[in-house]
Amino acid sequence: METFRKEWFPQRSWKIIQTNRSDSMGNVVRGLHYHFKQVDYWYVVSGMIRAVLVDIRPDSPTFRQVETIDIGDANPLGLFIPVGVAHGFATLTYRVTLTYIVDNYYDSQDEFGIAWNDKSLAIDWGVANPIVSDRDLRNPNLDDIPVDSLPSLALSISRDYTEGDYVLGKKDSY
Numbered sequence: 001m002e003t004f005r006k007e008w009f010p011q012r013s014w015k016i017i018q019t020n021r022s023d024s025m026g027n028v029v030r031g032l033h034y035h036f037k038q039v040d041y042w043y044v045v046s047g048m049i050r051a052v053l054v055d056i057r058p059d060s061p062t063f064r065q066v067e068t069i070d071i072g073d074a075n076p077l078g079l080f081i082p083v084g085v086a087h088g089f090a091t092l093t094y095r096v097t098l099t100y101i102v103d104n105y106y107d108s109q110d111e112f113g114i115a116w117n118d119k120s121l122a123i124d125w126g127v128a129n130p131i132v133s134d135r136d137l138r139n140p141n142l143d144d145i146p147v148d149s150l151p152s153l154a155l156s157i158s159r160d161y162t163e164g165d166y167v168l169g170k171k172d173s174y
Helices: 153-158
Strands: 018-025 028-034 040-046 048-055 066-072 078-081 085-091 095-102
Touching: 018 028, 028 048, 040 048, 040 066, 048 095, 085 095
Parallel strands: none
Antiparallel strands: 018 095, 028 085, 040 078, 040 095, 048 066, 048 085
């Protein structure tokens, strides 16, 4: 099975810089994370996750929109995550292996987060007793982040996107 082709995302130059692997046990919630300088492409190698996407670009027509997608063994999809879309996942099976391709080297200065349980976003993670890292427990609610400190849609577009390729809710965006 093919899991990634550069041609699937003609709006990106896809000079793959780094690939990563994440292993998680059941009921783990990771996120919500976001970047200013990096796009992600996720593929679940084994298990099932509920991926959560939140558009946090204030100048986007889908600002604050939440999208959840169950992906993995029973629904083998790849997931493209543009700059300015906060993302996370919950593991729905006993074990999960996720690989992700990024277009920039890891940079701790480009790691930001929003509270996984932000009540204003009303996210259904699909797990009863989530296991959350200390780092993710310290993330602020979206309303506590100044709007001018969030990534913009213009920033997304300036990173090689063409209009319409990054809007949440469009099947061709993920």
